[in-house]
Amino acid sequence: MIIGTVKEIKNREYRVGLTPGAVYEYVKNGHEVLVETNAGVGSGFTDEDYINAGARIISTRDLVWEASNMIVKVKEPLAEEYKYLRKDLILYTYLHLAANKELTLALTKSGCTGVAYETIETADHLLPCLKPMSEVAGRLSAIYGSLLLTKERGGNGLLISGVPGTDRAKVTIIGAGVVGENALKLFVGLEADVTILDIDLNRLASIDKVYQNKVKTLYSTDENIKNSLRNADLVVGAVLIPGATAPKLIKRSYYSFMKKGSVIVDVAIDQGGSTEVSYATTHDNPTFVVDGIIHYCVANMPGIVPNTSSVALNNSTLKYGLLLANNSLEVAFSKSSALKKGLNTYNHKVYHEGVSSAFQLELSEF
């Protein structure tokens, strides 16, 4: 099979669909890999790195799209890329179709096979190709949030760890899933005073076992959230209810008793956010202030660490990409029911329930 990767054209998207390490694996499996010139440069990979891994560098984007049987990307195609969609192409990337009718129709019209990273789902309901981005975002929330506490960035001027004889910054993490747990790991390393809340007692129990008395775990009720926010210098919103918008657990009315200069890093912003005032911001202008509280609501946090994010993403997507490359769709799906769940569009039809119900399009069974 000929596999291609192109330079992402979305604003400030520096990640790349294939790292040189992934290219090497596809080539080892007998495939030819085409890489658009400078596709990986934003993630720190030169054309030479790709050539050394066995890829051919192609100077025009059109040619990569047209000559490839499978395109491996990061972001969904933008409108100017719809012209490349065709029936005998597999598009393997994040698609987020339930929120994008235009792209859904472009894919079904073209007959393109759209396999979405975010809907690949294992039997135990894990989303292996979403997890690495949550890991990155969780860890970044601790690093970025700690910086926002500095006076220079508008915060209340606390050093996250304090020093002997001073208070440590108080951190509240709402949601103890992948984002929450990764934020927690770094905050504990930074010696912050951390409280983490969730409605899943098993998650709280496993955190309690690992961190013991270094971390306070609380069952997530309105009362516990309010009490925790009262003292917090830094809050991380990390709740997810699969398939639904994020619950607004942090009410505007709570701001009256929260500390001025405290920071909310609302990681759940891509699902609407955890506060009543959250709206998505960009890396160009990541924060806004409401009632003296700093809100950081960047919807694509992993984008600022593209090297780590691209490698982490490839670590998860490569296994399923190789299944697609090495087998017919029938065989690939029979080998992996998780990958089958990634199928969103095929042969002009919709194969994912969420997409079908979002746009009242007929749901087909592969």
Ligand SMILES: NC(=O)c1ccc[n+]([C@@H]2O[C@H](COP(=O)([O-])OP(=O)(O)OC[C@H]3O[C@@H](n4cnc5c(N)ncnc54)[C@H](O)[C@@H]3O)[C@@H](O)[C@H]2O)c1
């Ligand atoms: N902004 C970004 O760049 C970025 C990057 C990655 C992920 N995210 C988003 O971060 C959010 C969290 O992702 P995740 O991978 O950690 O999800 P996850 O499913 O691993 O964890 C979510 C947690 O929220 C908990 N939860 C549900 N309702 C709750 C409530 N009322 N109170 C407290 N906890 C509750 C769940 O029990 C679960 O433990 C998602 O919305 C995800 O899309 C954003």
